[in-house]
Amino acid sequence: MLRNKPSMLEKNAPMDNTRTDPIFTQEDREAEARRLAACICARGKTTIQCLRCGNLCFGRKFRPCPSHPKIVFLYDIRACSVCQGTLKHLEELPIDFETYQKLMRVGPARSSP
Ligand SMILES: [Zn+2]
Numbered sequence: 001m002l003r004n005k006p007s008m009l010e011k012n013a014p015m016d017n018t019r020t021d022p023i024f025t026q027e028d029r030e031a032e033a034r035r036l037a038a039c040i041c042a043r044g045k046t047t048i049q050c051l052r053c054g055n056l057c058f059g060r061k062f063r064p065c066p067s068h069p070k071i072v073f074l075y076d077i078r079a080c081s082v083c084q085g086t087l088k089h090l091e092e093l094p095i096d097f098e099t100y101q102k103l104m105r106v107g108p109a110r111s112s113p
């Protein structure tokens with residue numbers, strides 16, 4: 001070995017330059033990016049209809065996040081508050097809050113004109 005004195009550069013040179021880590025191939029990075037892109041933790045609320053009793057509510061239907069399967073949001077809706085219908089009865093509708101409120105106002109709950 002010709003390196004008789006320790007070079008200062010060696011300290012600063014990152015090990016990763018020479019080592020190809022199998023965990024972080026380009027493909028893995030893309031997969032990771034896709035996984036994070038699939039994150040639904042920050043999804044907005046929407047109108048949810050119970051297919052069993054027709055009840056409408058506004059919130060988020062419980063769904064495990066593909067990126068963070070262990071994170072649970074307590075306020076996500078897992079069951080219909082009226083008939084206790086389960087997740088399979090809950091359907092997310094592409095209806096925003098404004099429209100949801102209008103629907104509630106003209107809904108069957110109101111009987112007098
Ligand atoms: Zn997430």
Ligand SMILES: [Zn+2]
Nearest residue numbers: 050053080083
């Ligand atoms: Zn219901």
